[in-house]
Amino acid sequence: MLITHLGHSCLLVEVDGARLLLDPGVFSRGFEELTDLDAVLITHQHADHVDVERLPTLLEANDGARLVAEPETAAELRQAGIEAEPLHAGDTLEVAGTTLRGAGGRHAVIHPEIPRVGNVGMLVGTSRADGGDGLLLHPGDAYDVVPGDVDVLALPLNAPWAKVSETIDYLRAVSPSVAVPIHDALLLPPARAMYLGHCTRLAPPGTSVVDFNGGQPLDVLT
Numbered sequence: 001m002l003i004t005h006l007g008h009s010c011l012l013v014e015v016d017g018a019r020l021l022l023d024p025g026v027f028s029r030g031f032e033e034l035t036d037l038d039a040v041l042i043t044h045q046h047a048d049h050v051d052v053e054r055l056p057t058l059l060e061a062n063d064g065a066r067l068v069a070e071p072e073t074a075a076e077l078r079q080a081g082i083e084a085e086p087l088h089a090g091d092t093l094e095v096a097g098t099t100l101r102g103a104g105g106r107h108a109v110i111h112p113e114i115p116r117v118g119n120v121g122m123l124v125g126t127s128r129a130d131g132g133d134g135l136l137l138h139p140g141d142a143y144d145v146v147p148g149d150v151d152v153l154a155l156p157l158n159a160p161w162a163k164v165s166e167t168i169d170y171l172r173a174v175s176p177s178v179a180v181p182i183h184d185a186l187l188l189p190p191a192r193a194m195y196l197g198h199c200t201r202l203a204p205p206g207t208s209v210v211d212f213n214g215g216q217p218l219d220v221l222t
Contacts, residue, residue: 038096043140156183
């Protein structure tokens with residue numbers, strides 16, 4: 001499984017022969033230059049996970065790529081003139097030879113007076129235990145999606161809805177083989193290193209926390 005971090009929560013994932021882009025948002029850079037994508041996947045409607053201004057250019061450059069989004073997000077995109085397939089929690093799709101499953105359903109609580117929006121975690125691929133190239137979980141903005149057999153967890157490091165103890169507890173609950181850091185655009189480098197250090201030191205047994213290298217593809221399961 002090859003993963004390229006394009007900033008914040010945006011990942012290019014190459015698994016089972018499929019080339020998938022997750023959560024191209026306003027804090028992410030370089031995704032609009034990608035080609036040969038099989039699908040674009042969006043966990044929820046917040047702008048740091050979907051840049052509605054740049055999304056049409058991305059789709060034009062990837063004619064035939066499927067746009068799959070959390071249902072509320074799909075409805076909002078249609079209102080903006082962008083057609084998207086809704087993915088509900090529990091749904092399974094076959095995308096270019098790999099499997100996509102939705103999990104969860106609601107965004108984490110930011111504040112009781114801020115309405116919660118839909119949020120569908122994306123499970124991409126097939127676990128190595130089942131003979132696949134690996135199963136990646138991108139939870140979007142929630143820590144309540146805890147499926148089994150996750151090989152790679154895209155771990156949100158920092159958010160208005162999270163504190164570091166919750167991040168570590170979530171990492172331990174999922175207990176993947178590998179965790180890679182996402183959702184980090186609000187952190188200056190020293191603070192990011194501190195968050196990443198906490199997660200590395202307090203990771204569960206058998207989990208490696210692996211950082212990205214300046215936008216280069218990372219083979220996470222070798």
